[in-house]
Amino acid sequence: MKRVLIRVKGKVQGVCFRRCALEKxxxxxxxxxxxxxxxxxxxxxxxxxxxxxxxxxxxxxxxxPGANVSQVLVEEDVENEIYLDFSITQS
Incomplete structure (x- = not known):
């Protein structure tokens, strides 16, 4: 199993990025x-x-479709919490 924390920068809010990420x-x-x-x-x-x-x-x-991604940063995440599904959360 692989577990990573991804930070996506650019025009990624207000363009349905989270909903599309959920679907993908x-x-x-x-x-x-x-x-x-x-x-x-x-x-x-x-x-x-x-x-x-x-x-x-x-x-x-x-x-x-409306996003303009300028940077995708990826780092390994070593936490032990297991997620059973994928969801949209509020920061």
Missing amino acids: ARELGVTGYVTNLDDGSVEILAQGSFPAVDQLIEWCWLGS
Whole structure:
């Protein structure tokens, strides 16, 4: 299992990025969450199989149709909490 924290920067709020990320994560079988951050970026915690999480990371560069992604930062996350689904949360 792979678990990462993804920070997506650019025009990613107000363009349905979280909803599209939710749909993509569920399609890939990835669990975790997506949330807007106060600095205008979006944070995604993704856990799942290596190929599925890698596909979600690649998708982040495209995002929702109205998004303009300038940066995708990925770091390994070592927390032990297990997510059973993928959801949109409030920061």
